[in-house]
Amino acid sequence: MRIIFLGDIVGEPGRDAVKTALPMLKERYAPDFIVVNGENAAGGHGITPRLVYEILRCKVDVITLGDHTWDQREILPFFEQEPRLIRPFNFPTTSPGLGWVVVSGNGKKFGVINAMGRTFMPVPVDNPVLGLPPILEQVKRETNCILVDFHAETTSEKIAFGHAVDGQVSVVVGTHTHVQTADDKILPGGTAYITDAGFCGGHDSVIGRDKEPILERYKTLMPVRMTVSAKQPQVDGIFAEIDEETGKALKIERIQQAVELPSNGKEK
Ligand SMILES: [Fe+2]
Numbered sequence: 001m002r003i004i005f006l007g008d009i010v011g012e013p014g015r016d017a018v019k020t021a022l023p024m025l026k027e028r029y030a031p032d033f034i035v036v037n038g039e040n041a042a043g044g045h046g047i048t049p050r051l052v053y054e055i056l057r058c059k060v061d062v063i064t065l066g067d068h069t070w071d072q073r074e075i076l077p078f079f080e081q082e083p084r085l086i087r088p089f090n091f092p093t094t095s096p097g098l099g100w101v102v103v104s105g106n107g108k109k110f111g112v113i114n115a116m117g118r119t120f121m122p123v124p125v126d127n128p129v130l131g132l133p134p135i136l137e138q139v140k141r142e143t144n145c146i147l148v149d150f151h152a153e154t155t156s157e158k159i160a161f162g163h164a165v166d167g168q169v170s171v172v173v174g175t176h177t178h179v180q181t182a183d184d185k186i187l188p189g190g191t192a193y194i195t196d197a198g199f200c201g202g203h204d205s206v207i208g209r210d211k212e213p214i215l216e217r218y219k220t221l222m223p224v225r226m227t228v229s230a231k232q233p234q235v236d237g238i239f240a241e242i243d244e245e246t247g248k249a250l251k252i253e254r255i256q257q258a259v260e261l262p263s264n265g266k267e268k
């Protein structure tokens with residue numbers, strides 16, 4: 001099984017970059033399934049139902065989220081009607097939506113799980129390692145091919161999570177820090193791993209936000225309005241190949257695809 005995962009989509013430039021890059025990436029990798037993290041899709045803050053459909057229309061199979069899940073209020077009831085939108089499973093059990101989904105296509109089934117870390121994250125969540133087994137049990141009734149988007153801040157927590165679940169899932173891909181790491185590998189138990197996939201959006205920026213207001217804040221310590229960058233649009237992520245029988249990873253490869261957009265280099 002061949003899969004593509006793309007890191008956090010930041011604002012309209014990120015969405016446009018994904019729309020532009022996906023046809024190229026599909027041709028290059030011929031993926032069976034495509035997963036993206038959409039937690040910053042709405043101007044950097046969460047996602048709306050309209051944007052969920054805009055992204056799914058690009059033949060994306062699953063959208064994962066993170067600490068920005070609830071930023072747009074209209075998304076709360078929407079989880080009921082769109083199971084392909086998932087949020088971290090270790091949110092309180094009272095939260096709308098689910099933290100995992102199994103999708104199918106081309107006679108194949110693929111499980112996607114979203115989890116969130118606890119170190120230096122804005123909201124306290126349940127232990128992601130202890131909470132995973134009951135979810136894995138349900139997903140493995142349908143497929144051995146499983147990707148976990150582990151949304152977390154620190155490299156150490158992400159690496160520890162990867163080792164904790166090594167051999168139990170096919171791929172662990174980190175998100176949230178928006179900077180792609182160069183540590184893509186297959187762990188000893190057969191799980192493909194990368195600490196962070198990176199992000200989709202304007203890369204001449206501070207992790208997707210325009211530099212100028214952020215530099216102003218650093219200098220003056222005054223609050224500023226942060227805007228999303230459209231400069232140097234680029235799509236970051238990974239391609240992975242999975243043995244369909246065993247669920248073990250065969251390959252992981254980093255993706256950094258620059259794209260040309262009409263808005264390239266302009267202020268957004
Ligand atoms: Fe993010």
Ligand SMILES: [Fe+2]
Nearest residue numbers: 066067068176
């Ligand atoms: Fe995040």
